[in-house]
Amino acid sequence: MICFVSRLFTGSALSPVHNDTREKYSAKLVFGSMEPAELTTEQVLRRDIPWETYMTTKLISGTGLQLLRRYDKKSESYRAQLLDDDGLSYVRVFVSILRDIFKEETVEYVLALIDEMLTANPKRARLFHDNSLADEDTYEPFLSNWFIQEKSCKILALIVSARPKSQDGPVSNGEASNSKRKSTTIDDVLKGLVEWLCAQLKNPSHPGRGIPVAVNCLAALLKEPLVRSSFVQADGVKLLTPLISPASTQQSIQLLYETCLCVWLLSFYEPAIEYLATTRTLPRLIEVVKSSTKEKVVRVVVLTLRNLLPKGTFAAHMIDLGLPQIVQSLKAQAWSDEDLLEALNQLEEGLKDNIKRLSSFDKYKQEVLLGHLDWSPMHKDPLFWRDNINNFEENDFQILRVLITILDTSSDSRALAVACFDLSQFIQHHPAGRIIVTDLKAKERVMKLMNHENAEVTKNSLLCIQRLFLGAKYASFLQV
Numbered sequence: 001m002i003c004f005v006s007r008l009f010t011g012s013a014l015s016p017v018h019n020d021t022r023e024k025y026s027a028k029l030v031f032g033s034m035e036p037a038e039l040t041t042e043q044v045l046r047r048d049i050p051w052e053t054y055m056t057t058k059l060i061s062g063t064g065l066q067l068l069r070r071y072d073k074k075s076e077s078y079r080a081q082l083l084d085d086d087g088l089s090y091v092r093v094f095v096s097i098l099r100d101i102f103k104e105e106t107v108e109y110v111l112a113l114i115d116e117m118l119t120a121n122p123k124r125a126r127l128f129h130d131n132s133l134a135d136e137d138t139y140e141p142f143l144s145n146w147f148i149q150e151k152s153c154k155i156l157a158l159i160v161s162a163r164p165k166s167q168d169g170p171v172s173n174g175e176a177s178n179s180k181r182k183s184t185t186i187d188d189v190l191k192g193l194v195e196w197l198c199a200q201l202k203n204p205s206h207p208g209r210g211i212p213v214a215v216n217c218l219a220a221l222l223k224e225p226l227v228r229s230s231f232v233q234a235d236g237v238k239l240l241t242p243l244i245s246p247a248s249t250q251q252s253i254q255l256l257y258e259t260c261l262c263v264w265l266l267s268f269y270e271p272a273i274e275y276l277a278t279t280r281t282l283p284r285l286i287e288v289v290k291s292s293t294k295e296k297v298v299r300v301v302v303l304t305l306r307n308l309l310p311k312g313t314f315a316a317h318m319i320d321l322g323l324p325q326i327v328q329s330l331k332a333q334a335w336s337d338e339d340l341l342e343a344l345n346q347l348e349e350g351l352k353d354n355i356k357r358l359s360s361f362d363k364y365k366q367e368v369l370l371g372h373l374d375w376s377p378m379h380k381d382p383l384f385w386r387d388n389i390n391n392f393e394e395n396d397f398q399i400l401r402v403l404i405t406i407l408d409t410s411s412d413s414r415a416l417a418v419a420c421f422d423l424s425q426f427i428q429h430h431p432a433g434r435i436i437v438t439d440l441k442a443k444e445r446v447m448k449l450m451n452h453e454n455a456e457v458t459k460n461s462l463l464c465i466q467r468l469f470l471g472a473k474y475a476s477f478l479q480v
Contacts, residue, residue: 044112047105059100064093071113076120083117083124090117091127095136111151118158125162153196157217160189160224187226193217194230201239212255215243219258222265228272237266237275244284246291253294260288260300267307277312286321289330298330299340306347315354324351361388368402371410373418380421385429392426400426400440407445413454420446420460427467434468443468 051072055065067089071082083090097110118125163186197214204210221227231237240259247256263281266272276282289301305323308314318324327348335341360378367373378384392399406419423442427433437443446468449461 041112041115044108045116047109049106049109054097054101054106060093060097063089064096067093079117080120083121087124087127088130088132091130092133092136095128108151111155114155115151118155122158122162125158128159129163153193153217154213156189156193157220160186160193161220190221190224190226191230193221194227194234194236197221198231198234198236198239201236211243212251212258215240215255215258215262219261219265222262225269228266228269231266232269232271232275237272237281238279241279241281241284244281244288246288247297253297256288256292257294257297257300260285260297260304264300264304264307267304273308273311276308277314282308282314282317283321286318286323286326290326295335295337295340298335299337299343302330302340302343302347306343306350309347309350309354315351316358318351319355319358324348324355327351357384357387360384361391364388365391365399368399368406368422371402371406371415373406373412373415373422375414375418379418379425385425389426389429392430397436397440400437400442404440404442404445407442407449413452413457416449416452417454417456417460420449420457420464424460424464424467427464437468 049072051060051065051068054060055062060068067086071079071090074082094110094114098107101107197218200210200214204214206213218227218231222231240262243255243259244263245256247253263276263285266276285301285304289298289305292298292301305318309318327344331341331344331348335344361384363376364378364384367376400423403419403422406415410416410419423437423446427437430436443465446461446464449457450465452458452461
């Protein structure tokens, strides 16, 4: 059943259509006319659908007809009351119509009803997961080749997001164990959605609504681990970056907010963070937070920056881009959101800590590169090594290579002792320290200093060798 998904979301269901006419035909499929920009939900809901005819042809039941007569064309408050009283019955009717009726105008109409129902109260999406629908495939009606992509994508995103966590297994919708009919799997639904959403971000089928609809759905779906994984694999992260730019109109502000919300959700996923580090996402986020006055936009960007701060080299880049000063400026403004104020304080403290660490490492780096090694406090400070150990990886372990060169070339006993000590500290604190130092051919150089005339050099060279051999002995012990 789910074999439809990939070809329908990617548009290959239109393959019999000549390439020159495919785009026009696709527009008609999505929006119901050759001029999609003119068709709105309000226009669709003004249609009169011949429900009685469908009952005569047995496409809907008598009970279904009664429910539709009570619901259709009624006021919003009256429909809300009907849904509160018997929402499950209406979900059954809507799903059965989408499954059994193929007339485009009717499909558009029912999708508009469902969209209206869920937009008014997204919690109603839980109705699609009621236990009484265990034998119903409530995803599949939105995945057939006649569905209206925009509405179906939005509705699917809401329904999937509202599903109980117990449905995280291979089969969605709580399929009964004795069911003979294969149900649409949640993995296939999500992967199909991601493919379609990425396609919209790359080449929207509607110039005005394609990208906003895709971003809106992603903002609802990226809390799902599978969606994050599929989105990263589809190279979707870089598609969001161009959308992060200062906005002025209400529509563009909403798109910016939802785009930043997507990035915030991705900032909880390590593979996505690696992708973000290779794009211009960070400078764009900082430019937005610097110029935006919309509180919800500032909040989601600040929360994202707070998440990224301890990752990789983001902190150094943030400092280079002037974020500490921007945070101070933001704190001086009158924000009402307590979460935003707390996040600003945390971001400020985190930046201050990183400035201190970077400053101390810069001092250390300068000391090493000049060859003027001395027992300054940072050498024997465990916090310095713990907080800066990854900085030693810069420029293909440049600092380590210089330390090893000092062992070969320096005649200063103090510099030799400190260099040996620093190598021992690196071995102790870096997960692969022993292997890296060994690969850099440091062991032979350190061993030569074990017979040095200076006791301080002898002591620290011995310490370094002990840590090298201790690591090797421990490794061989684990292999036994």
